[in-house]
Amino acid sequence: GGVGKTTIAQMTFNVRVKSHFEPKIWVYVSQDFDVKRVIKATIESASEKASKALDRYSLQRKLRDILNGKRYLIVLDDAWSDNQEKWDTLKGALACGSKGASIIITTRLEKVSSITRTIRLLHLSFLSEDNCWLLFRKRAFGHGNQKLQNLVDIGKEIVKKCGGVPLAAKALGGLLRFKSDENEWILDKESEVWNLPHGENSILPALRLSYYDLSLELRRCFAYCAVFLKGSKIEKENLIHLWMANGYISCKGKLELEDIGYHIWNELYWRSFFQNVEKHPSNNILFKIHDLMH
Helix, strand or coil: CCCCHHHHHHHCCCHHHHCCCCCEEEEEEECCCCHHHHHHHHHHHHHCCCCCCCCHHHHHHHHHHHHCCCCCEEEEEEECCCCHHHHHHHHHHHCCCCCCCEEEEEECCHHHHHHCCCCCCCCCCCCCHHHHHHHHHHHHHCCCCHHHHHHHHHHHHHHHHHCCCHHHHHHHHHHHCCCCCHHHHHHHHCCHHHHCCCCCCCCHHHHHHHHHCCCHHHHHHHHHHHHCCCCCCEEHHHHHHHHHHCCCCCCECCECHHHHHHHHHHHHHHCCCCEEEEECCCCCEEEECCCCCC
8 A cells, every 4th residue: 555546546637637527436445345335425426415325226226327328437446345246236337338438446456457357457566766765855855955964864764664655755754854853863764663563564664653753632633533434535624623622632822723723734744644635616625544544
């Protein structure tokens, strides 16, 4: 995880590409592949309205009514299931578009692409160490911050631990941007977190290090985000007000609670706990939490 599959899929939603498709639909699939839930989410994404509780067959008919004869673009993000029967059921519900209708599936498992009979498979490779360094440097040093140039050598050693994963480089860069003491950088480079078991997921030590570095207040505020469904879009203003209402934010000097909430949100965003930020037509800011952090 963290190599940029979702980011690449989001690039298909740019203005030039979007003009060729209608409707444009994004559905987070997740490890729990419930066909009814995915169909319901597809309907809601296409119509921007909550779908009433119906049985799966009624939902399938409603979805076909929405998609029938249309050149749609559907992104099924973060699919894990290799259940052939479930995929066949979902594909049957989607097989009603016009010529050019397209479905993009992001997955960590190559078996999913063979089961879904993917026409074109795009493998995402890890970043080279040089490119990983460029991403880390932008986050950690900003634009030409001369005060931190003595930390470059330590930073390059830390980047070697990222395993070429973009999210790890961004998270660590965001973490170290707030530290200017050489000893703090060395402590993070030599942290025991790097020695903890993480299976095949090389990004987990970087995410653990970022989380452990948060203040208790930031940890509480981030942990509260677990009340939202995995993969769902979260409204920034709403989240800050929920933090305030539940007593997660403390007064500091003359600052208003809401201002402190904005500061907390911005710091979590900069440290890569929040991503996929977009501005809604109503001026609301929407964002998501990476599934590895949720």
